[in-house]
Amino acid sequence: MAKHLQETKQPVAVVAGASSGIGRATARALADSGFAVVGTSREAAQAAPLEGVTLLDLDVTREVSAEAFIAEVIARFGRVDVLVNNAGVGLAGAAEESSISQIRAVFETNFFGTIRMTNAVLPHMRAQSGDRIINVSSILGMIPAPYMAVYAATKHAVEGYSESVDHEVREHGIRVLLVEPGYTSTSFEANTAWSDSPLPVYAGQRAIIRDVLTEAMRNADDATIVAKVIVAAATDAKPRLRYPAGATASRASTLRRLVPWRAFDKQIRKLNRLAA
Numbered sequence: 001m002a003k004h005l006q007e008t009k010q011p012v013a014v015v016a017g018a019s020s021g022i023g024r025a026t027a028r029a030l031a032d033s034g035f036a037v038v039g040t041s042r043e044a045a046q047a048a049p050l051e052g053v054t055l056l057d058l059d060v061t062r063e064v065s066a067e068a069f070i071a072e073v074i075a076r077f078g079r080v081d082v083l084v085n086n087a088g089v090g091l092a093g094a095a096e097e098s099s100i101s102q103i104r105a106v107f108e109t110n111f112f113g114t115i116r117m118t119n120a121v122l123p124h125m126r127a128q129s130g131d132r133i134i135n136v137s138s139i140l141g142m143i144p145a146p147y148m149a150v151y152a153a154t155k156h157a158v159e160g161y162s163e164s165v166d167h168e169v170r171e172h173g174i175r176v177l178l179v180e181p182g183y184t185s186t187s188f189e190a191n192t193a194w195s196d197s198p199l200p201v202y203a204g205q206r207a208i209i210r211d212v213l214t215e216a217m218r219n220a221d222d223a224t225i226v227a228k229v230i231v232a233a234a235t236d237a238k239p240r241l242r243y244p245a246g247a248t249a250s251r252a253s254t255l256r257r258l259v260p261w262r263a264f265d266k267q268i269r270k271l272n273r274l275a276a
Contacts, residue, residue: 010036012077013234014070016060016117017087019047021186022136025227026084027053033231035082038073060087060113070120079128082234083121085114086136088154090188092209093195094202095149102196103150110154115161118176122169129173134233135162136226139182139249142256144265146272147202147209151192163241177233177241182248185220208273221246 013030017023018039027039031052040058041047047055056072059065073080088110091098114135125131140148141155159178166176198206229245244250255264269276 010034011081012036012038012073012079013082013084014073014080014121015039015053015084015086016058016113017041018050018053018055019044021188022181022184022223022226022230023084023086024050025223026086026230029224029227029231030082030084030234033235035234036077038077040069040087058087060116061108063116066113066116066120070117070124074124080121080124081128081131083117083125083133084136084230084234085117085133087113088136088188090148090192091150091195092148092192092213093198093206094147097195097198097202098150099196102193106150107154107157110151111157111161114158118165122174125174126169126172131174132234132239133162133165133174133176134230135176135178136230137162137178137180139180139244139252141178141180143252144268146268146274147206166241175239177239177243179226179230179233179243179245180249180253181221181226181229181245182252183216183220184223184226184246185217186223205274212272219248221248 011034013035015023015027015030015037018027019041023039027037027050031037037053039050039053039055041055042057042059044055044057049055054076056069058069070080089106091102091106118133121133135158137158138155140152141159145152162176162178169176226245229243233239233243242253244253255267
């Protein structure tokens with residue numbers, strides 16, 4: 001069938017959250033690496049076109065949308081070889097300052113969205129061999145994040161989920177891998193929401209954290225750095241479970257593993273300008 005011509009010519013990669021930032025850079029990089037790429041956006045018709053990438057609608061917070069999207073990809077391309085779960089939203093502010101509804105909304109995208117997409121694609125991947133699910137975590141999925149506790153919690157959840165599911169599906173020829181970016185120069189950070197119920201007791205430190213984040217973004221990695229790491233995770237003959245992306249993430253990963261807890265804790269407080 002004409003619509004299945006790519007099935008035998010190119011591996012097929014799906015990039016959730018491909019309209020901008022890391023997702024858009026990743027979709028481009030995968031296309032340049034020989035993949036037939038399907039990118040997603042909540043409103044694909046409004047997204048800027050990307051050469052070599054098919055953009056389709058997807059809302060990862062709705063199970064029916066995830067299932068319909070994967071079904072459409074299978075109908076058009078015949079298979080999915082790589083799924084990149086990149087859709088995400090940010091939240092900053094003291095954990096106590098966020099309502100449960102605000103917290104739940106972040107988890108719906110960052111964590112449950114990853115689960116919805118994974119569950120939708122696994123039955124198709126089990127019929128193939130050598131497939132990969134790449135979950136975009138964060139440097140904040142491996143270290144504490146004062147005043148970004150909810151966002152960090154979603155990424156810690158993604159880390160635990162991914163490492164566990166990787167063991168479950170490996171016997172079916174599927175790997176679940178983690179890419180862990182540091183601060184990245186995209187609109188994601190600029191669009192990060194702040195807690196919806198701010199409290200005066202946290203006002204001073206909240207202002208300091210704003211400055212800390214602004215400074216971090218001055219030295220942020222370009223999205224293409226993360227995209228290259230995602231391509232490596234998608235194509236390495238012997239993939240690793242975790243792929244830190246960028247110098248800051250690599251340093252943080254090493255320090256987290258090697259530095260004694262008390263010294264690491266002290267450094268976290270220093271970096272975030274918290275009282276000793």
